[in-house]
Amino acid sequence: MSSADSYLRRLRSKVATDRLEAARYFAENAKPADEKALREAASQESVAWVRNALARAIDRLSPEPGKAPPRGLADRDDLPEGFASQVHAEALETTTAQLIHEIEPLVGSLRLSAELEVQNYDASSTKENIDRLDDFLAALSRLRRAASAPRLDEFSLDELVEEIIQTVDLPAGLEIQKSGPQHCIVVGDRTLVQMSVVNGMRNAVEATVATGAELNELPIAVTWGRTDRDCWVSIVDNGIGFKGNLSRAFDIGTTTKDGHMGMGLAIANQSIASMSGQLLLVPNERGVRFELRWPQSKEA
Template sequence: MTLGEAYEQLSSADTDTRLRAARFLAMNATGGDRRKLRAALKRESVPWVKRALERAILRAGRSADPAASTADNYADPPQRLILELKAKAIDEVAGTIVHELAAIVGSLKLCAPRDVGEYSGTRTENLVNSLDSLLAGIRNLKSAASRADYSECDLACECREACDIFAEAGDVFRFGGPSPFLVEIDPNLFKLALTNIIRNAIEAVATLPEGSERLVTLNWGRAGQENWVSVIDSGNGFERDPASMLEFGQSTKSEHIGFGLGTAKQAMQTMEGDVYATNSKQGGARIELRWFSNDENTIR
């Protein structure tokens, strides 16, 4: 696709065609394209296409046209542009931190057991493990802020494979969605988001008293122009405002750094979607992943 073809396709009556063009421009737009992109954004009504156009505007930067009026500039940048700037900052800062700390943490993990007597079970071991977990969380966060690379996948398989990672959890998983169910996702970003949410659910049911029913139920489907996956656990639910638990650094567990759900949210936002957390009416937590669907025939 060329830039000219992309701009022509932005006028298409077909949502999928406009979305493909907007995604192309989000990766290839230049400074001279900014006014065209803003005009397309004003015409657009579909949220997912608008998000891709906002990303394209961010990439294009300020217009090189000196005649561009001040009124053309955003006085109050759209939320999506703010999110894109946040993702860029996360990628750059996280990359620097990982580069600087990886060798130090690796050396510390090797040296501490030799230098500290009766190392196992000590506070020093706990602190080293916490530092290692923090570094792993920052690596995941950097991955969550990377550019999405879409491909067609079977959502049923993706959900089951994500659960297979947690084989030690035993027979806690239940599945309720159709199979096969073809969707367009970035498999790596999606799995990063889903595994963090599943891990949270497993930890929630693990704290239940002996004899309690421990279930983690995954369901998936399509609502309007959105694909969705829900993860519902039979735990005690969120003690605080569920939405606040999706922010970085938020956790009800003292030994956790609070990166898991925040990383899941960042990964889905990079994939032009989002994550929503609530307490289920039946008890336990419900976390839902939602993103744009551009395949009318998802069940084959």
């Protein structure tokens, strides 16, 4: 069986990630003979990520005689909603995967050599710098996961929020005020939501501690819920506020904190964008509201 035949079979899979991988294959390798099957798959596809990848596959095929060649992406006004952001996400996922593949073994070899060759390695600046490289690779892995096609399923949002609060390192005296429905079952990618909420919680804690004030006077409010249309989590702190350029807050490498890589908000934003949702940073008179929303649907 040829590769094309194998991927055509995967287009009929009940698993969305299998269909997405097949659609991405045809986006790069589609032949005119595949067009009928691709159009049939596109007409039946309910997941936007897969549908848009199929649209690219169909678009790359040789035009029929007398038919105008496909326009470039920049000239088109008939692209599906969210098409550009999904192309960006796929490029981000591919790039981070390649970086991890190339860098990870080099860092491993560097650590092994340093442990053998550097005296008092555990207390050395060499170890500190290699640890930062490991942290960078871990951040790249989270960014890759954030950019991947979401794995949608039902989960308990209130249990997830409670789990995150229990794992965040809270300084003595800092109170978390929680408010939201119990047994709040939502649809989404639990891992992507978790990465976003963890980032929001850590930022809220750091901003509150940075005030230097009595922590018991500066509680952090965490609320959550769902409607017929969407699901949401909101984290409101009374900290020092957002000190950078708000319009660039989600750019990779943007940070105002010493020792930070500036990837946390980028990962959080991409995680929610992958579910066709939105992350909001809203400065208050004191502190910031960190709010994420995503559609209550299995068709992100």
